[in-house]
Amino acid sequence: MKRIIALLVSVTMLATLLCGCGTQAQSLTEEEKNTIVIWHDKEEAVSEALLGELQKLVPDVTVQLEYKSNLTEALKMVGNDPKAAPDMYFFAHDKIGVYAEMGILSPITDLIDRQTLDDAYVPMTLEAATYDGKLYQLPVYFETLLFMYNRLYMADENVPETTEQLYAYMEEKTRGGHYGFVEQHSTAYYSAGWIHGFGGYIMDGNGNVGLNMPETIAALEYHKKFVELMPGESEYATVNTLFQEGKAHATIGGPWLVSASRAAGMDLGIAAMPIVDESQIPISPYMGVQGVQVLKHAAENKTEAVKKVLNALMQPDVGITLAKVSGCAPAVEACYESEEVTADDVVMAMRETAENTIPMPNRPEMDIMWTVAADMLVNINMSGQDVVTSCEAAQKNAEELIRKMQ
Amino acid sequence: MKKSDKKKKNGILVSYLWSAPSLILISLIVIFPILYTGYISLTNMNVYHWFNYDLIGLQNYKEALLVFDSGFLSALMLTIIWTAVNMIVQLVIAYVLASLLNTKGLKLRNGYRTLLIFPWAMPGYVSILLWKTGMFNSQFGLLNQWMERLGFSPVKWLADDLSAFICCTIVNLWLALPFMITIIDGALQSVDQSFYESALLDGAGWLKRTWYITIPSIKPIIAPSVVITIFTTFKQFDVIYLMTQQAGAKTGAHIHTILTYAYENAFITNNYGYSSAVSMIIFVLLIIFSYAINIKPKEES
Numbered sequence: 001m002k003r004i005i006a007l008l009v010s011v012t013m014l015a016t017l018l019c020g021c022g023t024q025a026q027s028l029t030e031e032e033k034n035t036i037v038i039w040h041d042k043e044e045a046v047s048e049a050l051l052g053e054l055q056k057l058v059p060d061v062t063v064q065l066e067y068k069s070n071l072t073e074a075l076k077m078v079g080n081d082p083k084a085a086p087d088m089y090f091f092a093h094d095k096i097g098v099y100a101e102m103g104i105l106s107p108i109t110d111l112i113d114r115q116t117l118d119d120a121y122v123p124m125t126l127e128a129a130t131y132d133g134k135l136y137q138l139p140v141y142f143e144t145l146l147f148m149y150n151r152l153y154m155a156d157e158n159v160p161e162t163t164e165q166l167y168a169y170m171e172e173k174t175r176g177g178h179y180g181f182v183e184q185h186s187t188a189y190y191s192a193g194w195i196h197g198f199g200g201y202i203m204d205g206n207g208n209v210g211l212n213m214p215e216t217i218a219a220l221e222y223h224k225k226f227v228e229l230m231p232g233e234s235e236y237a238t239v240n241t242l243f244q245e246g247k248a249h250a251t252i253g254g255p256w257l258v259s260a261s262r263a264a265g266m267d268l269g270i271a272a273m274p275i276v277d278e279s280q281i282p283i284s285p286y287m288g289v290q291g292v293q294v295l296k297h298a299a300e301n302k303t304e305a306v307k308k309v310l311n312a313l314m315q316p317d318v319g320i321t322l323a324k325v326s327g328c329a330p331a332v333e334a335c336y337e338s339e340e341v342t343a344d345d346v347v348m349a350m351r352e353t354a355e356n357t358i359p360m361p362n363r364p365e366m367d368i369m370w371t372v373a374a375d376m377l378v379n380i381n382m383s384g385q386d387v388v389t390s391c392e393a394a395q396k397n398a399e400e401l402i403r404k405m406q
Numbered sequence: 407m408k409k410s411d412k413k414k415k416n417g418i419l420v421s422y423l424w425s426a427p428s429l430i431l432i433s434l435i436v437i438f439p440i441l442y443t444g445y446i447s448l449t450n451m452n453v454y455h456w457f458n459y460d461l462i463g464l465q466n467y468k469e470a471l472l473v474f475d476s477g478f479l480s481a482l483m484l485t486i487i488w489t490a491v492n493m494i495v496q497l498v499i500a501y502v503l504a505s506l507l508n509t510k511g512l513k514l515r516n517g518y519r520t521l522l523i524f525p526w527a528m529p530g531y532v533s534i535l536l537w538k539t540g541m542f543n544s545q546f547g548l549l550n551q552w553m554e555r556l557g558f559s560p561v562k563w564l565a566d567d568l569s570a571f572i573c574c575t576i577v578n579l580w581l582a583l584p585f586m587i588t589i590i591d592g593a594l595q596s597v598d599q600s601f602y603e604s605a606l607l608d609g610a611g612w613l614k615r616t617w618y619i620t621i622p623s624i625k626p627i628i629a630p631s632v633v634i635t636i637f638t639t640f641k642q643f644d645v646i647y648l649m650t651q652q653a654g655a656k657t658g659a660h661i662h663t664i665l666t667y668a669y670e671n672a673f674i675t676n677n678y679g680y681s682s683a684v685s686m687i688i689f690v691l692l693i694i695f696s697y698a699i700n701i702k703p704k705e706e707s
Contacts, residue, residue, distance in 0.1 A: 080457050098676065102456040187654045232544045232562040235655030242545060364453045364676060371674050374656055382565060382658030404469060405675045406454055 033302050035062045036309050038292070040090035041071045045325045050090070053321055057312035061305045065090075072098075079104035079295065087298035087306065093128045093289040096136045097363040106299030107134040111307050112314075120314055122351075125331040128289045128359030137291040138310055139331035141323050144353045145193060145285035146346070147274065148257065149250040150243070151267040159250075159271045163197075163222075163283070166250075166274050170229045173249060182248040185227045186234035186381045188373035190252060193285035195219045196358050197276040203361050203369050209402070211376060212395035220380055220387050222278070227381045234381070252285070255327040258346050270349045273356065287357035289331065323347055329354065365402050372398045440689070447682035452675075459679070466683035473671050473684055481667040488571075488646075488663060489639045492578055496635065499579065500586035507587070508594045519591070526584035534648045537577045538564070542649075562658070570650050570659030578645045582635060589631040593624035633699060641665055641692065664688060 040047055047065050054063045066086065068074050072095055078084035079102060099105045108117070114135070117126060121139060129137035149159060153173070160166035170180035184190040192202055200216030203209055210216055231238060240257060242248040244264055251257070252273075261268045273283040292313060298306050312318065319330030320338050329350040335341050342348060360366070376394035379385040422429075447466050451459040507518060525533060541547050542563040550560040564570045601619045610618070643665045650659045651666060662670075665688070672684040 076456075098453055101453045184654070186656060189654075232565055233655075233657070235652075237539060237655075238543060238545050367676055368674050370653065371670060374653065375670070378656040378658050382656070383660070401671070401675050404672075404680055405452060405677050 028301055034060065034305050035064065036088065036302065036305050037064045037066060037086040038088045038090055039066050039068045039071055039086040041068060042090065046322060049321050049325045053318045054309060054312055057315060058308045061308050063309065075099065082297040085295055085297065087302060088292050088294050090290065090292050093137050093291060094360040094362050094366060096129065096131045096293065100131050100136055101364055104296055105136045106294045106296045107136060108138050108294065109135050110299060111294065112310055120333060121331050122333055122354065124287065124354055124359065125289045128287060128362065129291060131362050137289065137293050138313055139289045139291040140313060141319065141326055141328040141330050142287055142289040142354065143255050143328045144287045144350050144357045145252050145254055146349055146353060147250065147271045148253055149269045149271065150246060151269050152246065153249040156269060160274050162277050163274045164277045167226060170226065174229045177247060179230060179242060179248040181250045182230050182239050182242050183252045184234050184236060184239050185230055186374065186377040188370050188377065189286060191377050193252065193283040194223045196284035197281050198279050199281065202373050203363065203366060205361060207363050207365055209395055209398045211373065211398060212391045217387055217391050220391065224381065255346055255350065259327055270345055273353065282356050284356045284358055286360040287354060288360055291331065365405065368398060368401045372401065443682045443685055446678055447686050449679045451679045452677040466679045469680055470683035470687055473668060478664065478667055481662040481664050484661060485640060485663040489636060492575060492639045493636055496579055496582055496586050500583055500590050504587050504590035504594055507591055522587050523584045525580050530581055530644055531648065533581060534577055534645055538649055542573055564650055564657035564659055567659050567661055570657065571661050574645050574649050577649060578642065586635065589628050590624065593627040596627065597623045636699065640695065
């Protein structure tokens, strides 16, 4: 008897182990068709505001927001499995290429008329959301790096207008544990602004690698003297702490730094990016567009509910609310008619900087470029290696790794 | 005769049947991923062929072998040095500390034990980043605060290869010592005290007692843990990656173990077929390595 029971238990165990493996094809019920699951990786304030707006605007659709800390990896695993994948996800535009190539995204233009989008959005945001000629993201808000300064040290009239003025300021003020200017000098995201300021690029929209372009090399040669007047560490925590604790007079940082600095009681100023003397182009950082991507299975099976949610997200009210909680600039043009938005100096500075920014490339190859470019920058700025040799080696390495992607 | 044979066969069958659930579980968790990685390494699964990949034979291995260039060889050398240095220092310190814990008449013994085990209770990731910013950061780190107070100029601890290697070793020791101390501590307690008594009667000093009694008695007990630790140290990724190469926080040092090297040269490509081939080759290397270690004690015995 005991044996039989034990055997039964083992069989049940095995059966439960394996029962998850089967797949069942079934059509969706009405309730399922009306439920939209959105994955995101945003802070609570943003997700709550988004959920609140959606519940108000589309009461007949049940919207579920699910926080995923490793969203990008999770999507790679389950992207084509309707049972496990979300219907949409809320994320930056720079991963569009990866998922579009994987074939799990639906073009937004299949759901919303292109002309309507062109009329409603800041053109740069739509450009950023386009991969291979197709629009894969409905932009919600965008962010760029800003030139920030601490008014305690740097008066408004002393804010450098050109990079040479900035250098003179740094030379004068960097001493005794104080820094005239700090930035994450050896990470690709921050260095890109300088490279663009010389007319170079890390990778252009067509996937060309530009690490050994004469413009890129010139930018890095020039940037080196600034790095010498900055701390040895180039990571986020060190740079931001130096600025927030009043040890650095100015920095280039994202909107996330604004609220933290103001909360710490700093009289924070925001200015236009300094212009590179040689090229007369301002430092032009990358722009990141946060928005909603629709998965293919949802676009096909839950068309109506998806359309309702997308239309709701196009309302200026949503853009204004989300811009407020995230500290970013709304992507819908109409939002800038609201006084709430125009009164916000950070948002308006970002709107202005957006004229000179370059959308982060959304190609799959960028995953490689972030690492290779960072290695190159570390070699140049921190290990003191020759600029030209480092750039040539990085270019070769990047091209080799890109070849291996396929 | 025949009957007993049949019975024996039945017995074997039944015992396999009883252990079937756990065997299946083990194969699902351990063997299946390895086989699956092997299968993926023969396909062209990458961003461009994510769900519609095909078998392409050994092509990935041909590409993967290119990773094993001179850079890989120096990474392999460094991994071996890293493992050796860490193991030796770890064993010596753990042995000394465990012996001290076993000193007769030691008060607060359990208090010390808890303190020594503490680093183990913290997630490795947190410990590593705490060390990195709290100790070694050139602006805010404790070490540089001391340097400044003592009138020296601040040092970039993680910027050059040698000092970064030493810093990583210290952090790795901090993470790994609790395990070694616990094991050696337990082993020391299992040594029969009567050996020491007779040795004392024969007039053997501390060194002789340690060499002829303690070490031979604890060797068989700590041997498996040493082998395990050699492996974890050999395939260490977190410490070196987080300390010196974390994305956005590179420090300028170029110390690569085979895993961080493979990561930078294969895994960032999002080409799963190719990365799997690299993983399989590293897996085979580890197997050979473990075989080499395992035959050694046998020879000695």
